[in-house]
Amino acid sequence: ASEHINPAIAGDTVLYFRPDASYFAEGYDHLAAYFFVGGENQFVNLVEHQTGVYKVTAPTPAAPGGWEKVIFVSLKSATNAWEVDGLTNVLKQTPDLIYDGTKDMYDTTLGAWKTLGSLVSQTPTTAGISSEKVRIWVNRGGHYATEGYQYLLKAGDVHYTATGYEKALVTDDVYFAYFDVPLSALTGKNVDLVIVDTNLYFQVAVAGGPYAAQDNSKLWVVKQNMDETYSVTKGAVEGRIYNTFFAKVLEGYLTCSTSADNGYEAFNLVDTNFLPRAGEHWDMQGDLGGEHGVKIADYTSEEDYATGVREATPATDAYAKYVMMKSLYDAAHPSPEQFRINKVANNNIIYVLVIGMLFAIAAFGFVRFRKKANVA
Incomplete structure (x- = not known):
């Protein structure tokens, strides 16, 4: 007969854990998941999946139907055990958790299961503009x-x-x-x-x-x-x-x-x-x-x-x-009006230059004429 009174955690089920800072307090060694059903149980270490999120793959139990519950735990030593040398090995742990088959990540801040896909990974920005x-x-x-x-x-x-x-x-x-x-x-x-x-x-x-x-x-x-x-x-x-x-x-x-x-x-x-x-x-x-x-x-x-x-x-x-x-x-980007004004101004400059040149030529001719008159 099945040991289950709750939905099962089948072997190879991937679960995620999002712990708060208290799980990494002084004395922390590593995170683990403790799966159990009836008298059968097993610890499995968690690995970091992304910033602030840890991952575990459930082992396959001997009991038909899978594991009944899981506990995520922060341990003080490398040994996966509740006690070491008669002293507690637990820094922090969750309650006994029931997996509903859909929400695959437990968040300790919320005290609730969420879906990993609903957690949005962020890329920070830095203030300031550059050419890029x-x-x-x-x-x-x-x-x-x-x-x-x-x-x-x-x-x-x-x-x-x-x-x-x-x-x-x-x-x-x-x-x-x-x-x-x-x-x-x-x-x-x-x-x-x-x-x-x-x-x-x-x-x-x-x-x-x-x-x-x-x-x-x-x-x-x-x-x-x-x-x-x-x-x-x-x-x-x-x-x-x-x-x-x-x-x-x-x-x-x-x-x-x-x-x-x-x-x-x-x-x-x-x-x-x-x-x-x-x-x-x-x-x-x-x-x-x-x-x-x-x-x-x-x-x-x-x-x-x-x-x-x-x-x-x-x-x-x-x-x-x-x-x-x-x-x-x-x-x-000069406006059409500004372009017209600039064109008129340029034309006026040209007219002044031309008149100036004509005046200079006339003056030069007059001087030569006077010199010739004086010689005569």
Whole structure:
């Protein structure tokens, strides 16, 4: 007869364990799983599967139907035993656990079984733009925008953590998330957003679609659709912004680079999408430059664009950076009116030069005539 009163753990079943820090306290040697059914039992060591997650394959018991329960345990010595020399060998252990056949990972922080696939592995980001990196801004739109959740930028199969959050909109003090990521990681891939809880378990997918050139120079806004799914729209900021936010946007561009992704060739999109207007004036709270303006950490030379090394202390006037980028962009893209003015100016210069030359020739001829007259 079977020993089971609960669902079985068959031989070769793969289980995962996500322990909290207490399982690695002083005295820790290794992790093991203790399988048992009736009077039969067996310890098996766990191996690390990914950061913070450990894996074990269940042995096959003699009893038909498999193991009834499992205990994950942190042991103090290399010996797989509850006691060694009459002293406890256990640092920490779980309760007797019943596997339901579907949720394959036990999480001690939650005290519950989860699925390994619902745990999202993250790739950290580092702050700062270089010739190889761009900055993407996300307005969460009030969706899962609390401390209980975090947004990840999913490029292909890689989930990037948010680099930071910046207070952007004056109304309700809305914070935007931003991601400093390699441009090569975005190009040619679907780039979406993924929302996880504080324990990094998947909650919601936000469809972003294929990454298009210069998408980083648009604000990504999370929207809830009629069918209760979520997606991203890419466009301009709406509402009054803080000066510190726009300065942070400017910090994500290389002033003297010709790049259309993160150089001055992107200025027109930056100016359109991140600097709202109220009539003819900027819809901005606070000064961008000057005595009461914002200082940002910028590059001291173009040679630093590749390394990403910036000023140790923010010392660049944000408005001065804005003006420089605008000047370089305008010089590279003169308007038809400016072209007409330049053409007229050039023509006037030519006319003046021609008249000057004619005057010089006439004067020279007059001088020669006078000399001849004097000789005669």
